[in-house]
Structures are given as C-alpha cells and as structure tokens.
Amino acid sequence: MLRYxxxxxxxxxxxxxGVTLITFSTMHLAPGDPAELILRGxxxxxxxxxxxxxxxxxxMGLNIPFYVQYGKWLKKVxxxxxxxxxxxxxxxxxxxxxxxxATLELALLSTLISLGIAVPVGIISAVKRNSFLDIFSMxxxxxxxxxxxxxxxxxxxxxxxxxxxxxxxxxxxxxRYLVLPAVTLGTGMAAMVARLMRSSMLEIIxxxxxxxxxAKGLPYYRVITGHALKNALIPVVTYVGLQLGWALEGAVIVxxxxxRPGIGRYLHESVFARDFPAIQGCVLFFALVFVFSxxxxxxxxxYLNPRIRYEKGME
Amino acid sequence: MSRLTSGKNVLLLLxxxxxxLISGCGGNKVPQxxxxxxxSPQEKIPQELVIGSPWTPKxxxxxxxxWLVLRIGLVDTLVAIDYDINLVPGLxxxxxxxxxxxxxxxxxxxxxxxxxxxxxxxxxxxxxLERVMEKGTLFKDVPIKSxxxxxxxxxxxxxxxxxxxxxxxxxxxxxxxxSKNSLDANGEFKxxxxxxxxxxxxxxxxxxxxxxxxDDYWGKIPTLDKVVYKGIPxxxxxxxxxxxxxxxxxxxxxxxAVEQLEANPEIKVYTKPILRSRVIVLNMLREPFNDLRVRxxxxxxxxxxxxxxxxxxxVDVAASGPFPPTTPWVNKNLQGYPYDLExxxxxxxxxxxxxxxxxxxIKKDGKPFTVDLITYSTRAELPPMAEVIxxxxxxxxxxxxxxVLETGAAQSLREEGKFDMYLLARNLGFxxxxxxxxxxxxxxxxxxxxxxxxxGFNNKHVDELIELTQxxxxxxxxxxYFAKLQEIIVDETPVMFLNxxxxxxxxxxxxxxxxxxxxxxxxxxxxxxxxE
Numbered sequence: 001m002l003r004y005x006x007x008x009x010x011x012x013x014x015x016x017x018g019v020t021l022i023t024f025s026t027m028h029l030a031p032g033d034p035a036e037l038i039l040r041g042x043x044x045x046x047x048x049x050x051x052x053x054x055x056x057x058x059x060m061g062l063n064i065p066f067y068v069q070y071g072k073w074l075k076k077v078x079x080x081x082x083x084x085x086x087x088x089x090x091x092x093x094x095x096x097x098x099x100x101x102a103t104l105e106l107a108l109l110s111t112l113i114s115l116g117i118a119v120p121v122g123i124i125s126a127v128k129r130n131s132f133l134d135i136f137s138m139x140x141x142x143x144x145x146x147x148x149x150x151x152x153x154x155x156x157x158x159x160x161x162x163x164x165x166x167x168x169x170x171x172x173x174x175x176r177y178l179v180l181p182a183v184t185l186g187t188g189m190a191a192m193v194a195r196l197m198r199s200s201m202l203e204i205i206x207x208x209x210x211x212x213x214x215a216k217g218l219p220y221y222r223v224i225t226g227h228a229l230k231n232a233l234i235p236v237v238t239y240v241g242l243q244l245g246w247a248l249e250g251a252v253i254v255x256x257x258x259x260r261p262g263i264g265r266y267l268h269e270s271v272f273a274r275d276f277p278a279i280q281g282c283v284l285f286f287a288l289v290f291v292f293s294x295x296x297x298x299x300x301x302x303y304l305n306p307r308i309r310y311e312k313g314m315e
Numbered sequence: 316m317s318r319l320t321s322g323k324n325v326l327l328l329l330x331x332x333x334x335x336l337i338s339g340c341g342g343n344k345v346p347q348x349x350x351x352x353x354x355s356p357q358e359k360i361p362q363e364l365v366i367g368s369p370w371t372p373k374x375x376x377x378x379x380x381x382w383l384v385l386r387i388g389l390v391d392t393l394v395a396i397d398y399d400i401n402l403v404p405g406l407x408x409x410x411x412x413x414x415x416x417x418x419x420x421x422x423x424x425x426x427x428x429x430x431x432x433x434x435x436x437x438x439x440x441x442x443x444l445e446r447v448m449e450k451g452t453l454f455k456d457v458p459i460k461s462x463x464x465x466x467x468x469x470x471x472x473x474x475x476x477x478x479x480x481x482x483x484x485x486x487x488x489x490x491x492x493x494s495k496n497s498l499d500a501n502g503e504f505k506x507x508x509x510x511x512x513x514x515x516x517x518x519x520x521x522x523x524x525x526x527x528x529x530d531d532y533w534g535k536i537p538t539l540d541k542v543v544y545k546g547i548p549x550x551x552x553x554x555x556x557x558x559x560x561x562x563x564x565x566x567x568x569x570x571x572a573v574e575q576l577e578a579n580p581e582i583k584v585y586t587k588p589i590l591r592s593r594v595i596v597l598n599m600l601r602e603p604f605n606d607l608r609v610r611x612x613x614x615x616x617x618x619x620x621x622x623x624x625x626x627x628x629x630v631d632v633a634a635s636g637p638f639p640p641t642t643p644w645v646n647k648n649l650q651g652y653p654y655d656l657e658x659x660x661x662x663x664x665x666x667x668x669x670x671x672x673x674x675x676x677i678k679k680d681g682k683p684f685t686v687d688l689i690t691y692s693t694r695a696e697l698p699p700m701a702e703v704i705x706x707x708x709x710x711x712x713x714x715x716x717x718x719v720l721e722t723g724a725a726q727s728l729r730e731e732g733k734f735d736m737y738l739l740a741r742n743l744g745f746x747x748x749x750x751x752x753x754x755x756x757x758x759x760x761x762x763x764x765x766x767x768x769x770x771g772f773n774n775k776h777v778d779e780l781i782e783l784t785q786x787x788x789x790x791x792x793x794x795x796y797f798a799k800l801q802e803i804i805v806d807e808t809p810v811m812f813l814n815x816x817x818x819x820x821x822x823x824x825x826x827x828x829x830x831x832x833x834x835x836x837x838x839x840x841x842x843x844x845x846x847e
Contacts, residue, residue, distance in 0.1 A: 037723060088374050088520070098520075150549075157555045169556045170547060172522060259547040261522045269371075269521075269548070272693060274723060 008298055012291060019287040020077065024070050026283065027276040035062055037274050038086050077284070083277035087270075092281035096263060102172060103262035106181055106254070107247040111240065113186030114193055119236070121190075122197020126205065126232075127224060137194065144191025149250055153184045153257045170259045181258040185250045189243050196239055201232040234304050241297030245290040360845050362540045364826065366838070367553045367562040371546025372524040375515070376497075376504040378451040381488030387526060387544050388537075388840045390491035390509030393421055393440070393470075394482045396747050396834055400643055402482050406435065406492065406510065407470075412788055416477040417460075423468040427533040429494035430514045437464035443492040444472075453489040457481065477786045479793070483748030488836065512537045512841040522546060526840075538844035554821070557582065563826050563845075568819040570630035576821045584821045587831040588632055588639045590744030591816040593700065595688075596729070596737040599809055600771035603668070603684060604735060610808045612662035614652035616711040617704060621654075623814050626700050630819060634812035636801045637743065637752075641833055644749050644794055646801040651812070659711045670712050677712035685714040686735035691722045694740050700813075701738050730764045732771075740816070741767055744834045749797055750784040757781065757804055769809035777803055 027034050035056040057063055061072065076083070082092035121141070125134040160180060161169045171177050204210065205228050213223045251264030259265075263282055270278035366387075374380045377390055384390045395405035407421035427435040441464045448454050448462075458475035465471050474481065484490065494508035507515055512534065513526035526542040545562070547553045550569050557565040558579065568576070576584045597604040597613075604610055619633035632639060635651025663669075668677040668684055677684045688704065690697045698719045705715040715736070720728070728734050743752045755761050756768025758781050764770070777800060784796045804810070822829050828842040 154551055154555075157552070161559050162555060165559075169559045169561055170552045171545070171556075171561070256548045257552055259522075259545070259549070259552060261519070265548065266521070 004302060005299065008295055012295065015291055016288075019291070020074055020284065021070065023280050023283045023287070024073055026279060028066065033057070033062075034276060035060055038276075082281040082284070085270075085278045086275045087273050087278070092277050095266065095278065096281050096285055099261055099263045099266050102260050103248070103251055103255070103264060105178060106185065106251055106260065106262060107244060109178055109182035110185035110189065110247055110250075111243065113182055114189035114243070115240065117186070117190040118193035118197055119233075121194045122236075123201055123224065123229070123232075125194070125198040126201035127220075129202065134198075138198070141191040141194045144187050145195075147188070149184055149188060149253045150257055152187060153180070153254060156180050156184060170257070172260045177258075177260075181254050181260060184258075185247055185254050188250065189246065193236060193239060193243070197232065197236050200235045201228060204228045204232045230304070234301065237300055237304060238297050241293045241300075244293040245286070248286050248289060360825075362538055362845050363542070364539050364563045364840070364843060364845065365543045365545065365561070366564040366566065367545050367547040367556055368566045369546070369548055369550070369553075371521045371548070372518065372544060373521055375507040375518060375524070377489055377491045377493055377507070377509070378447055378453075378504075379489075381453075381491055382836070383488070384507055384509065384511075385488030385491055385836060386838050387524065387542065388511040388513040388838065389507050389515060389526065390488065390493065390511045391534075392486050392488065392491045393423075394486040396486050396832070396836055398830070398832065400747055400833055402486060402747070405486070406440070407485075410482060416788065417474050419472045419474070419481055420465070421470045421472070423470060424533060425468055427510055428531055429496075429510055430508045430529060431494050431496050433494050433496065435492060435510055436467050437470040438467075439495070440464075440470050440492045442495060444490065447490055451489055453484065453487060457484060477788070479785050479788050480746055480748040480750050483746045483751070486747055486836070513542060516541070532841070535841050537841040539840060542840055557821055557823065560823065562823075564820065564822045564829065566818070566820050568821060570628035570817070570819060572821075573628060573630055573819055581824050582821050583824050583826070583829075584819065585829065585831055586630055586817045586819050587833060588641045589816050589818050589831075589833055589835055590639065590642070590747075591740060591742050592634055592637065592639070593697070593738070593740050593813045593816070594634075595704075595811040595813065596739065596768070596770050597809060597811065598732060598735050598737075598770050600732055601735075603666075603679075603686065605771075606666050607807065608662045608666040609668070610811075611652070612659040612666070612711065613708060613713070614659075614808055614811055615655045615662070616659035616713070617652075617707050617811070617813070618654040619651075619813055621707075622700060622703055626696055626703060627814065627817075631817045632815045634814050636805050637810075637812055638749065638801065639815035639833075642749075644797045646798040648798075649801060649805055651805060652808075656710060663711065668712070675709075675712060676714050683714060684712060685716065687718060687733075688715050688736040688738060689718045689720060689725050689728055689734045690738035691725045692719050693722055697738055697740065704738070729770065732764065737770070739767060747834050747836070750781060750793075753781050753797075753800055754785065757800070757809070762809070772807070772809035774803065774807060777807075 033053065036053045039052055039056060061069055080093060082096070084090060085092055085095060088095070121137045125137050128134055157169045157180065160167045167176055167179055169180075205224070210223060210228055213227045214220070218226070248264065251262055252268050253264070254260075255262040255265035256268050263285060266278065267282035267286075269275075270282060370383065372380075372383060375384055375389070377384050381390075385392065392405045393407040394410070395403050397403045406424055406427060408424050410419060410421045412419055421440075423435065423437060423440065429435060429439075433439070441462045444462050448459065458478055460473040460475050463471045463473065472481065491509060497504060497506060497508045499505040510533070512529055512532045514529045516525040516527045518524045523543055523545045526544070528537050528540055530536065547556065547562075550567065550572070553562065553565040554568060554572055554576070556562040573584055573586065576582050597610055599605055599610075604613075623629060623631050623633050636646060636649040638645040640647070663677055663684075667679045669679075670677045672678070688701055690701050692698055698717075701717045701719070705717055708715050718728075725737065725739075729737055741756070743749070755766060757772060757774075757777055759773040759775075759778050762769045762772045780796050780800050780803075784793050784800075787793050787796070805812070818831055818835070820829070820831055825845050825847060827844050827846050830839065830842065832839065
C-alpha cells in the first residue's frame with residue numbers, strides 16, 4: 001500500500017510540471033503584447049505610449065528568454081507567490097483564498113446532492129430493471145445530462161424564488177443562498193452518476209455470489225445493501241472524484257449566474273479582463289484540485305478494492 | 316463482518332445526505348425579511364435602496380475606480396456635469412482662465428468637509444490631484460505644468476500650452492479629491508474618504524459596497540438612509556432579483572427584456588441614450604474602401620432602422636453621425652446615409668464594380684467584391700449585427716466574410732491592417748468633451764493602426780479643426796468647429812456610424828427620482844427616495 005501511494009505521489013511531479021508550463025504559456029500564447037494589453041486595460045482602451053510599454057516589458061521581464069521567465073515564475077509559484085492581479089493590484093493568492101470558501105461549499109454540497117439523488121435512483125433502476133420506474137428515472141437522467149446549467153438555473157430561480165418565494169434568487173451569505181446553485185450543479189452531475197450506478201449495479205447483481213446470497217435466504221434488500229452495493233460503488237467513487245473537477249468547471253457558469261464570489265466567477269471575469277496572473281492562478285488552482293482529487297480517488301479505490309493495491313504492490 | 320459494517324456506513328452516509336437535503340429545504344421557509352417591513356402605513360417607509368449592476372465593486376481608490384465611486388456618490392468632483400452634458404460647478408463654485416490662457420483658477424466651495432471631518436481646501440485638492448498625476452493615467456495627455464494653492468480656497472492649475480478640455484477632465488471621478496487619511500502610513504490606499512453625499516459603511520470586494528447617508532453633506536442631503544450596491548454579472552439574474560424584490564434598481568438590461576418588464580405593474584422601465592455607439596471602421600489603406608464612392612455606397616446599402624428594430628428590439632437609436640441626438644454638441648443638420656440600395660449600386664458602378672456575369676457578386680477587373688468583417692463577442696449583440704449587415708450588403712452584390720474574435724485578437728488584426736471592416740462598440744464619453752474622442756479617433760496622429768477609431772484616415776482639415784478645439788475655450792466657436800468636424804467625418808466616412816446605445820434600467824415602482832445620467836458618470840442617489 002505504501003509503495004503504491006509513493007508511486008502515485010511521485011507521478012504527480014511531472015504532471016504538475018506540465019500543468020505549470022501550460023499555465024505559464026497562456027500569457028504568451030494569447031494574441032498581442034501582454035505589456036501593451038495591460039496598459040490598454042488600465043487606460044480604458046486608449047493607446048499606451050510606446051515608452052511606457054517598453055518600461056513595463058522590462059519590469060515584467062518579457063525581454064528575457066522564455067525558459068528563464070518560466071524558471072523565475074515557477075520559483076515564485078513554489079514559494080506561494082502567484083503575482084499580483086493586473087486589475088486590482090492585490091496578490092492573486094490572497095484573492096483565490098478569499099474566494100475559496102464560496103467555491104468549496106458549492107462543490108461539496110452539489111456533490112452530496114448528486115450522490116443523494118443518483119445512488120438511490122441508480123439502485124432502484126437496476127433492481128427494478130425495465131420497469132416504469134427505471135424508464136422514468138433514466139429519461140430523467142438523460143434530461144439532466146442534456147440540460148445546460150444556465151437554463152436550469154433560470155428555471156429553478158423562477159420556480160423556487162419567484163413562484164414559491166422560498167429562496168432568494170441570487171447572492172452570497174447563508175445556506176439559503178447556497179441551495180439553488182448547488183442543486184443546479186448537482187443535478188447535472190447526478191444524471192451521469194445515476195446511469196453509472198445503474199449499469200454497475202446491474203453487472204454486480206448478475207454475479208454468482210449474489211445468487212449464493214439469495215440462495216442463503218437473505219432478504220433481497222440485505223442482498224443489495226450488504227453484498228452488492230459496496231462493489232457497485234467502486235466505479236461510482238472513481239467517477240465522483242473526477243466529477244469534482246467538473247463541479248469546478250460548472251462553477252464558472254453557476255457562480256456567475258448566482259452572483260457568488262467564488263473562484264469560478266473570478267476566472268470568468270479575469271478572462272474577460274485579460275488579467276493574466278489571475279487566470280494563471282485560477283488555472284493552476286483548478287489543475288491542483290483535479291490532480292489531488294484524482295490521487296484521493298486512487299487511494300480510496302485501493303481501499304475499496306484490495307485487488308488493486310496487491311497487484312501494484314507485488315510488481 | 317467488516318464488509319457489512321462498511322455497507323452500513325455507506326447507508327448512513329446516504330441517510331445523512333438526505334437529512335441535509337430535507338433540512339436544507341425546510342430551513343428556508345422563513346418569510347422574506349424585506350416584504351415584512353414597512354407594510355403598515357403608520358410606519359415610516361424604510362429609505363433603503365439596493366442596486367444591482369453588472370460592474371462589481373473591485374476597488375474603491377478613485378485613481379483607478381473613479382468612475383464607480385463618483386457614480387455611487389462617495390466623492391464629488393471640482394467640476395460637475397449636468398443632465399444636458401454641460402460643465403457646471405461642483406466642489407469648485409467657479410473657474411476662470413487667465414488672459415494668456417495657461418492658468419486655470421478654481422474657487423472652491425467653502426465649509427466642505429471630507430467624511431473624516433477634515434476640511435476640503437486648496438491644499439487638500441492640490442495633494443489629491445498630484446497623487447492622480449503620480450499614480451493615475453487620467454492626466455497622461457494633459458500638459459499640466461504645476462498645481463498651486465494660491466489661497467485657502469483658490470486652486471490654480473498651470474498648463475504648458477492651452478488645453479481647453481481641462482475642466483471636462485476634472486469632471487471625471489478619477490480626479491475626485493480624497494482626504495489624506497485615505498492612505499496608510501506607507502502611502503498605500505487604505506479606505507475611501509471623499510466628500511460625497513454618501514459614506515462607505517462596508518465593502519466586500521467583487522460583491523457589494525454598503526453606503527450610508529452623509530448628514531454633513533455640503534449640498535443636497537440625501538433622503539435615503541442606506542444604499543447597497545451589488546455586482547450581479549448576469550442580466551437575467553438581475554431581472555429576476557428585481558422581480559423578487561431583492562433589488563430596487565436593476566441596471567444595464569438587454570433591450571429585448573423591455574417588453575416583459577413594462578408589462579409588470581410593480582416595475583418602471585427607463586431607457587436613456589448614452590455616449591456609446593456601434594460603428595464600423597473601414598480600412599482606408601487598401602481596396603476597396605480607399606475609394607470614397609465605395610465607402611458611401613456601403614453606407615447607403617445598410618438599413619440602420621432595420622438593424623435597430625430587429626437586433627436591438629427597437630430600443631436603440633439609428634445613427635446619422637458620431638454623436639447621439641441628445642448631446643449638446645451634435646450637428647443636427649447631418650442627414651447621414653439613408654437606406655437607398657439603388658444609390659448604393661449606382662455609386663459602386665461608378666467606381667467600376669459591376670455584376671458583369673450575373674453571379675450576384677459585383678466585380679472589378681475580374682476581381683469579386685469580397686471583404687473581411689471582424690468583430691468580437693464580449694458585446695453579445697455585435698455578432699448577430701454582423702450577420703444582418705452581411706445579408707444587407709449581399710443585396711448590393713457584396714460578399715462579406717465574418718470573423719468573430721476575442722477582443723485582443725481583433726485588435727491585433729486591426730493593427731496589422733488585416734481587415735476591411737471592423738464592427739465595434741465605441742465609448743465617446745471618456746471625458747465629457749468631444750475633442751478628446753475626436754482627437755483619439757480621427758486625428759491623423761492616431762489613425763495609423765492602434766486604437767479604436769478611423770484606420771488610415773488622413774485629412775489635414777480635420778487635424779487642424781481638432782487642434783483648434785483643443786486650443787479654444789470660447790464655447791460658441793468650439794461648437795462651430797465640432798459641427799464642421801462632424802460634417803467632414805460623415806462625408807468622408809472613414810467610420811460608419813450605425814446606432815447609439817440606449818441604457819435600459821428597471822426599478823421597483825416605489826423608487827422615485829431615478830434619472831440615468833447620459834454620461835453614466837453619476838447616479839445622483841441624493842435625488843432618489845422610496846415612496847408611492
């Protein structure tokens with residue numbers, strides 16, 4: 001187990017290097033001279049004087065070779081210095097950290113919601129295969145997958161806020177403000193997870209040991225919850241880990257619609273303002289979350305399925 | 316055994332999730348705080364206003380966010396702008412220019428205090444303006460030689476050469492005086508301490524700024540006790556929040572929402588032309604738009620009224636010149652280019668462009684009339700507008716290829732001259748003085764590639780007139796120059812003016828006194844109150 005873990009952690013190094021390289025390149029791949037773009041942003045679109053552009057290029061170190069710039073930048077990033085936002089002049093790390101709670105609570109609650117919907121729906125669909133319930137829930141899942149976030153968000157606002165007056169339309173604060181965004185984000189995820197849960201469950205309940213359990217005379221619900229569920233959950237756990245990255249991606253849209261001050265919205269606004277340090281910070285943050293949630297998935301996978309850790313461990 | 320217990324764990328977890336969900340929904344049946352207040356007629360109506368705007372309060376230092384702090388009434392400027400876009404006294408009750416036209420002397424209002432109680436005097440304004448010179452970009456093209464306090468309430472700005480738009484530039488929020496206590500011991504901006512009708516109570520960057528009334532205000536004391544300015548990026552969300560009473564004012568709404576909002580008796584809708592236009596810049600450095608006849612022809616081939624009607628839901632105003640009809644300096648005699656397809660075809664034929672082989676595309680020397688139109692999508696209406704223009708020009712036998720790009724990429728193409736037509740939205744009111752815009756968009760010094768104005772336009776007469784407007788303080792004379800400039804620019808048409816923006820704002824019906832400023836410089840919250 002320990003060797004497996006070490007191996008997985010060591011593998012993160014090249015991945016993270018690749019991520020930082022791509023992140024750093026964003027500024028250089030975008031059209032136009034970054035120094036000039038920054039100055040133009042500060043001048044509200046007016047032309048910056050040539051000399052000012054040159055001075056800023058010098059100050060930003062844009063005149064030295066690319067790999068040297070990357071090295072210097074990487075050194076700072078490792079020390080936790082992501083640079084200062086072009087727009088506000090505040091450190092990007094501070095900005096990210098101040099927005100992190102809003103995004104974290106959204107990602108967690110939406111994941112919980114998606115599991116809360118998907119796991120029971122998936123189990124019931126599998127157990128009552130081809131029944132009315134199964135067809136109904138799978139059509140629901142299809143709808144959920146196909147429905148764009150922003151559209152669902154508007155529908156939820158209309159129904160729960162305008163019609164029923166239960167929840168505020170948008171904003172940030174207590175739990176009341178979190179429900180609609182989390183449901184919006186969670187529903188899309190739930191649809192995918194439910195389908196996965198169903199097919200995984202179907203596979204498990206056709207196995208011999210389930211037949212044995214049934215033959216022992218166990219009540220059917222005990223067969224499902226005690227014997228089938230844990231095995232059926234393995235692919236779902238993997239998927240949910242990956243979904244966390246998806247939740248962050250969805251947060252870009254959902255946070256903007258619900259006016260939540262999270263990292264997704266920060267990225268959205270930074271892209272429009274061409275605030276490169278902020279964009280780099282957000283991309284790096286998203287990549288880190290993605291990489292580490294994958295690591296956690298791998299670890300929990302090894303825990304859930306002993307075959308994996310033994311195979312890898314004996315190599 | 317262990318398998319069974321972990322199975323139970325999973326079940327427990329699921330149960331927990333369900334409980335959370337249920338408790339989440341149940342906990343929200345609390346009645347809305349807002350609707351519960353102020354229902355009984357005996358009680359005083361709470362004077363609280365919540366504004367939702369797409370522009371979030373990111374920072375509050377006037378040097379960089381002057382536009383915002385002036386809008387919400389945290390600061391005042393020396394010179395103010397009235398609703399007819401005339402410059403009127405602000406913190407300066409009067410100003411005059413010396414006979415050599417290099418010294419501007421401002422007499423300040425006496426007895427004005429900053430929010431921290433320190434007095435506003437010439438010394439304080441001098442300090443503030445010098446900070447703008449050092450830190451900001453507002454004065455970058457202003458030939459300021461020195462700023463002097465020549466008395467407690469007399470401030471003099473000396474310029475290297477006559478610069479007529481100076482007073483207009485001082486009307487910008489960036490030039491608003493703040494107290495020295497706005498900075499910390501290291502000279503870094505700490506908090507906003509201005510002189511405006513409202514004071515900052517709290518602020519969450521990127522979310523909201525909460526303001527309270529300044530009871531010691533030197534001008535008209537506001538009726539509102541409290542104002543919350545919120546950044547809500549999505550227009551659809553702003554509309555729903557307004558309908559749900561979470562907002563009292565929803566700003567910058569899409570034109571196609573007007574009809575729906577007007578049908579709601581609890582909501583009032585305001586539409587106001589502002590100083591921003593949609594234009595097409597023509598590349599005058601290459602064929603076919605180096606030919607005046609062709610430029611005029613495409614102008615006539617575009618049906619501006621139809622664009623306004625179909626893309627802007629009939630809300631915006633079709634343009635016949637650079638300035639909207641509501642501005643004081645507009646040349647009202649301009650006819651612009653009425654839609655006339657036959658005239659367009661005749662002009663094109665005169666320039667040698669004919670549909671010789673009946674293919675539907677006109678040609679000259681065997682070369683088809685195919686042009687590249689570039690635009691960007693950050694302003695959502697531009698790409699569909701480009702498609703309508705493509706369709707309209709096709710009727711004149713012109714083939715238009717549209718490229719929708721990211722703003723920076725579109726600018727790069729422009730700078731390299733790799734375009735024929737560039738559809739964009741242009742702000743005319745960076746300073747409430749047209750010479751600022753005319754200089755940056757039509758003076759031959761600025762039409763070489765960069766910027767957002769004419770491309771390859773080089774007209775000596777226009778250059779001279781623009782320079783004259785910068786060197787003349789006589790209003791009547793300036794107006795004459797502006798009128799002449801508009802005439803030449805429309806006639807030479809280096810830029811095609813399509814339509815002028817109209818801001819759509821909706822408010823709850825109990826909000827009184829809301830009046831959008833045509834330069835968007837200030838909300839004048841001191842005039843707003845809640846009442847039937």
